[in-house]
Amino acid sequence: MKKTIAVLVSTAVFLACEPPPRTDLTRTTQVKSEAAFVTADEVSPTEEYVMVTTAVNMPLYVNHDQAAFRQWAEKMGVRASILGPAEWDVPAQIATLEQVIPTKPAGLLINGTDPGIAQAVNKAVAAGIPTVVYDSEIPNTRRHCFIGSNWYEMGRLQGERMAQLIGGKGKVACMGILGMENMEAGFRGFQDALKKHPGIDFIGKYDDKANVETAAKLAADLIAAHPDLAGIGGFDSNSGPGIALSVKESGKVGRVKITTVDAEPEHLRLVKEGVIDYLVGQKREVFTWLGAQLLFDMRHKTVALSADDARAGVVPIPSTISTGSIEIDRTNVDNFLSKTIRP
């Protein structure tokens, strides 16, 4: 009798379950909106645009993305909120995003930290919130727009410059955060560029956990293990300063070439000193400013393609914008060092 009841209850529970939709998530594109996105005629001072990221305290984000986003909001007379976990914690970013969606902000500017946030991005779109993914593309989403960098291309640029710097031969390593989609794409681009030079021996990619001390320790170990090391590539904001520290301490400035990402004041200073040879930076202020502006334009129907784009299922902003990269070396670093005004 107990078994029968258990089977009946289990069957009832199974039948009562609402299955997840069988959606085709194999493409990333703007699609005809199932739920019309929210629009407004008037700009209100309470109108709120929310930036959701992870590692919200990371200096790179604070100094570039968040500063540009706040300045944009001030100029437009709207509210800007910046939310997300303090640590690099993608599930916590997803949880933040999912809790922001029911509060129906005017627009969501989401840092494309990991492909795992795809479903949360789709939830925002389904809730009718104008949604822009910035920095790195998230495959399998229905985001209204992606604006940011192509990390594979950034890696390729680094690899090509590294090959040029070391004369097409020697041992090369790279470091960054292993497991992150955008950095793995960068590693691939770096390695693909090096493969064109048979004289280059790629000795591996290492996880510096976006930490200066870890990057310095890794670089020191690499230099100790490979006295003939020709170059190291860096893929997160702290890789460059960490590698530079060890190269300086081992007295190998100029003999171990350094290429890395980002253009923070410390990176620029190290280029000026001749410790770092090449930087490939992102146009972070550009993509956060423009991303927020696209959200605003979408909400306020700045450019209309039909009588009512939201109802017609037309997204009146670009689908994908690549903001490209900034290349910095000793020939142009002074222009960046003397820069004082941000957008």
Add this chain to the structure above:
Amino acid sequence: MKTYLPYLKDRIVTLSLMIALLCVVMAAIYPDTFPTRENFSQILLNLSIDTIVAVGMMVLLIAGAFDLSVGSVVAFSGGLAGHLMYFYDVNFMVAIGAGLAGSLLIGWINGYLITRVGINPMIQTLAMMGIVRGFALMLSGAGIQNFPYEFIYIGQSKLLSLQAPIWYMLAVVLIFNYLVNNTVFFRRYYYIGGNEKAATLAGIRVERMKQWAFVLTALLAGIAGILLSSRLGAALSTSGRGLELRVITAVILGGASLSGGQGRIWGAFLGSAFMGLVNNALIIGRVSGYWQEVILGLILIAAVGLDQWLQKQSAVRTISEITPKAAKNELPV
């Protein structure tokens, strides 16, 4: 006030009151966004993974130990299952079984090295945290997606409009609450945590029991990892980062003691729920991420401080009640 002190010294009661108070205040300040079904459903969904792990951690803390590798196990179990399904087309049930078996093995190794070899639990589980995170990175790489629909179903289906992980969490809490309250096996953990030597003298096989507690904790972390991967539709190598500290905080808030012998399963649930609610309140209140860690830390200190104060008040009251009776020879002293 004094009349209510005996009740207020119970962490379950104080936590429930704090949760109720927080809800009332938030509902008053944000009537449009906080007290909604959608928001509460989201809060429960977000705390479900932490709570499942917290239940295992509560059992372990009752026994007087803790495990810092649970966050890595969460990433590992989902990563292993995802890897097998994506790269080897393994049936989803087999992949889940492999993820759980791997988690069990990690728990068994932790338990064996701590109880039989005598390695300090903090050192052992800290080392295991790094090792397992490394395996999770190798398995998940830059993240694995496009899982079979049957796997997605486990974490994304809904019952009564509540997503499946909420129901799994409730099932785990109810089952373990029953087991810890009603079975001799689990009641022994209180004796072990309260006084390990006395428990040994009483004939309890302490080493074996503790090893089982590590296995159980890792298994629950493995289940949480599978659920998280299914819910997200992705296996992420970054999953579970910092989860161990969140869970230990929730369990301590819920009445466990680092010295062992105390705590209840409902406490683990309420501790997680309180932290989930605070997190939700900070997001709805648009409190910057810069402040969230500070506020969560202050809340933990305040909650434990309040508890200590109530315990002291209760002890003072008990002594003041007993002393006059003793003076009148009404009580044997």
